[in-house]
Amino acid sequence: MRFAALLLCLTLCGLVQATPVSLIPLPAQLQQTKGSFEVDNGTSIVVPANDQAAHASAQYLADLVAHIRGIHLEVKEGEASHTIVFQRSPPASHAEGYTLDVTPQGIRIEAHDDAGLFYGAVTLYQLLTPNAQQGGVQVPALHISDWPRFAWRGVMLDSARHFQSVDDVKALLEQMAQHKLNVLHWHLTDDQGWRIEIKRYPELTRTGAWRTPPDAGHDGEPQRYGGFYTQDQIRDVVAYAAARHITVVPEIDMPGHAQAAVASYPKFGVTGKRPQVSVDWGVNPYLYNVDDATFQFIDNVLDEVMALFPSHYIHVGGDEAIKDQWKASAAIQAKIHALHLKDEDALQGWFIGRIGNYLSAHGRRLIGWDEILDGGVPPDATVMSWRGTDGAIKAAKLGHDVVMSPAPDLYLDSLQSNLPDEIAGRDPVRSLEDVYRFNPVPAVLNAAQAAHVLGAQANAWTEHMPSMQHVEHAAFPRLDALSEIVWSPASTRHWKDFLARLPAQFQRYAAQQIDYADSAFTPVIQVDANATLKSGKARVTLSDQAAYGDIRYTTDGSVPNIHSTLYVQPFTAAWPVTIKAATYADDGSVLAAARTRVIDRDHLLSRAGIELANCAGSDFRLHVQPMPDATSMSPVYAINVFDTCQQYPTAPLDGIASIHVEAARLERNYALAHDIKLVVSRPHSTPYGEFVVHLDRCDGSVIATAPLPNPSTSPRRFALDATVPVQHGEHTLCLIFTAPTDGPLYAFDRVSLVPSDGDKSKP
Numbered sequence: 001m002r003f004a005a006l007l008l009c010l011t012l013c014g015l016v017q018a019t020p021v022s023l024i025p026l027p028a029q030l031q032q033t034k035g036s037f038e039v040d041n042g043t044s045i046v047v048p049a050n051d052q053a054a055h056a057s058a059q060y061l062a063d064l065v066a067h068i069r070g071i072h073l074e075v076k077e078g079e080a081s082h083t084i085v086f087q088r089s090p091p092a093s094h095a096e097g098y099t100l101d102v103t104p105q106g107i108r109i110e111a112h113d114d115a116g117l118f119y120g121a122v123t124l125y126q127l128l129t130p131n132a133q134q135g136g137v138q139v140p141a142l143h144i145s146d147w148p149r150f151a152w153r154g155v156m157l158d159s160a161r162h163f164q165s166v167d168d169v170k171a172l173l174e175q176m177a178q179h180k181l182n183v184l185h186w187h188l189t190d191d192q193g194w195r196i197e198i199k200r201y202p203e204l205t206r207t208g209a210w211r212t213p214p215d216a217g218h219d220g221e222p223q224r225y226g227g228f229y230t231q232d233q234i235r236d237v238v239a240y241a242a243a244r245h246i247t248v249v250p251e252i253d254m255p256g257h258a259q260a261a262v263a264s265y266p267k268f269g270v271t272g273k274r275p276q277v278s279v280d281w282g283v284n285p286y287l288y289n290v291d292d293a294t295f296q297f298i299d300n301v302l303d304e305v306m307a308l309f310p311s312h313y314i315h316v317g318g319d320e321a322i323k324d325q326w327k328a329s330a331a332i333q334a335k336i337h338a339l340h341l342k343d344e345d346a347l348q349g350w351f352i353g354r355i356g357n358y359l360s361a362h363g364r365r366l367i368g369w370d371e372i373l374d375g376g377v378p379p380d381a382t383v384m385s386w387r388g389t390d391g392a393i394k395a396a397k398l399g400h401d402v403v404m405s406p407a408p409d410l411y412l413d414s415l416q417s418n419l420p421d422e423i424a425g426r427d428p429v430r431s432l433e434d435v436y437r438f439n440p441v442p443a444v445l446n447a448a449q450a451a452h453v454l455g456a457q458a459n460a461w462t463e464h465m466p467s468m469q470h471v472e473h474a475a476f477p478r479l480d481a482l483s484e485i486v487w488s489p490a491s492t493r494h495w496k497d498f499l500a501r502l503p504a505q506f507q508r509y510a511a512q513q514i515d516y517a518d519s520a521f522t523p524v525i526q527v528d529a530n531a532t533l534k535s536g537k538a539r540v541t542l543s544d545q546a547a548y549g550d551i552r553y554t555t556d557g558s559v560p561n562i563h564s565t566l567y568v569q570p571f572t573a574a575w576p577v578t579i580k581a582a583t584y585a586d587d588g589s590v591l592a593a594a595r596t597r598v599i600d601r602d603h604l605l606s607r608a609g610i611e612l613a614n615c616a617g618s619d620f621r622l623h624v625q626p627m628p629d630a631t632s633m634s635p636v637y638a639i640n641v642f643d644t645c646q647q648y649p650t651a652p653l654d655g656i657a658s659i660h661v662e663a664a665r666l667e668r669n670y671a672l673a674h675d676i677k678l679v680v681s682r683p684h685s686t687p688y689g690e691f692v693v694h695l696d697r698c699d700g701s702v703i704a705t706a707p708l709p710n711p712s713t714s715p716r717r718f719a720l721d722a723t724v725p726v727q728h729g730e731h732t733l734c735l736i737f738t739a740p741t742d743g744p745l746y747a748f749d750r751v752s753l754v755p756s757d758g759d760k761s762k763p
Contacts, residue, residue, distance in 0.1 A: 349375025
């Protein structure tokens with residue numbers, strides 16, 4: 001009786017639910033009641049007569065449930081009992097809001113506006129797909145009253161650096177809709193490609209949409225890379241998004257990131273010379289001119305853009321416009337003087353202001369990256385803060401609306417983990433939990449200033465994500481976390497509860513063939529390599545990033561399953577041994593697929609390149625693929641474009657005779673602008689540089705060296721061996737490539753210490 005009373009108390013207090021519901025994002029208000037309602041092939045959806053929007057949302061629900069669950073629901077008009085009803089409600093205080101009631105007699109979704117009905121349908125879709133089973137489902141009785149926290153719930157897709165097909169873009173839009181995200185910020189122009197057809201200026205796509213990759217035609221690199229969206233394709237995408245209550249906001253970058261445009265029409269650049277469409281990631285120097293002819297070109301482009309995109313906002317970029325070309329131009333310096341401007345930053349402010357006025361005259365509103373604040377912006381401009389949150393704070397205090405999109409917190413090209421099999425991306429790591437704990441409203445803003453925060457968006461920059469598989473892997477499930485921070489009330493968010501709702505979402509992803517990442521739950525198999533070498537036994541610790549789920553493992557090389565040994569505490573295993581581990585949810589579904597660690601002398605005496613750390617002095621780090629446009633998910637190499645020095649800590653050198661390196665030669669396609677001065681150049685004594693090993697410190701004694709091969713005649717992946725004189729004890733090794741900095745980059749795939757007996761396989 002005491003237990004029953006305690007359970008009743010916990011249930012009423014909301015701490016225990018008899019039938020948990022896996023909804024993402026979490027509704028603003030949810031109360032479960034007694035009973036349930038069964039939905040199966042005999043259930044219909046009833047909508048009001050002549051209500052096209054209600055019919056569209058109902059049909060969307062029916063199609064989605066048929067695809068995922070195999071339940072076929074008929075949509076019809078009129079009245080019916082024991083069914084699903086879509087109904088209009090009186091005007092509500094919350095735009096996009098809805099109520100959803102499930103009783104033993106039926107299901108009812110009510111909303112005043114079209115978006116509300118649609119989001120009610122999305123919530124019901126999740127209730128109807130609580131697991132991977134097919135056929136009828138018992139929906140628990142409940143009442144939901146729901147509305148979004150923010151009006152701007154966005155994702156930025158960079159189609160300029162790498163191009164996605166129309167079907168790829170639609171696949172992202174479909175997932176955005178299922179997450180109640182409502183703005184696709186579409187990055188369509190940059191130095192590396194112009195992706196939107198402008199009929200008045202055909203060279204923008206004939207020339208600007210294509211680039212010649214470095215080492216074109218070799219090692220799988222295409223001869224030519226690019227593509228663009230025709231105006232008909234863009235209309236199709238915009239209509240597809242609108243049917244899912246998503247607004248597409250185009251970005252046409254200016255005054256910088258303009259190299260593809262200037263390559264197409266050099267007269268609109270500063271120098272009048274034609275560059276190539278850039279193959280270099282980073283900050284390129286090409287800016288638009290500021291004469292009347294260039295502004296007429298931009299206005300004409302914007303006319304066609306506005307005809308294609310009905311969005312209230314037009315994004316004009318404004319970021320990373322280094323002013324070297326403007327500073328070197330006598331004509332532009334004369335323009336600054338004639339306009340009585342202070343400097344080039346003020347000229348950019350004038351430039352952006354002119355564009356803002358043109359957009360305002362056409363009933364549109366300018367939005368740009370936070371650099372537009374540096375030179376002054378129109379009073380009605382909206383600021384998208386990417387350089388941390390300072391830009392948003394400054395803009396909100398000045399009375400500008402802001403969208404939070406800070407790096408690295410909401411940058412989807414940030415790595416999700418330091419796992420050996422993580423895909424390409426940037427350091428620092430931004431985990432699923434990092435995204436979930438992001439607060440879109442900086443605490444320093446007062447209530448009036450906080451009201452200027454329209455919402456937040458995550459950015460999928462694609463320099464290192466050349467395929468849609470990469471984009472999906474980087475986006476999901478981190479977009480689940482984003483959806484909750486922009487939709488759900490801050491007071492309702494709870495990290496562990498969010499994790500408990502993810503297994504059902506993973507099963508929905510699997511049913512739709514979405515390549516989501518399991519990084520948060522991937523089992524990490526840890527051993528102390530040096531202690532293991534000395535003792536002959538490995539003390540093994542298993543963990544995962546989220547500290548959630550059951551890790552089950554094997555030690556005989558077999559693939560683990562739900563019946564394998566449950567990890568409870570560290571264990572000891574004699575080596576050599578192969579350990580495999582996977583992570584499972586409470587319902588037995590897989591949270592992370594099996595990972596393997598081989599423990600033998602070879603592996604204990606080696607480190608993968610991505611396990612090495614940067615030497616002191618530079619924390620810049622990228623995980624990159626073998627070639628800039630490689631579409632495979634692996635291999636991936638860790639590089640620092642400023643300094644090639646990497647560290648192998650506590651290397652056990654007793655009995656070690658040589659160092660074996662498996663290395664890769666990579667393209668140095670990085671535009672570093674003024675940061676080029678930070679690149680460390682080291683002397684080399686052979687034509688192409690050397691692999692050099694320093695003992696203990698990066699300026700310590702050299703204990704091993706080997707020449708790098710001729711890059712024009714050697715394969716991209718190669719091996720080096722360097723003899724090591726007799727050493728004792730454990731030492732930090734600084735591993736350096738001294739290749740000339742105007743040539744290729746080099747990366748470590750694996751570094752192995754080779755014992756004097758030469759036999760790596762002995763225990």
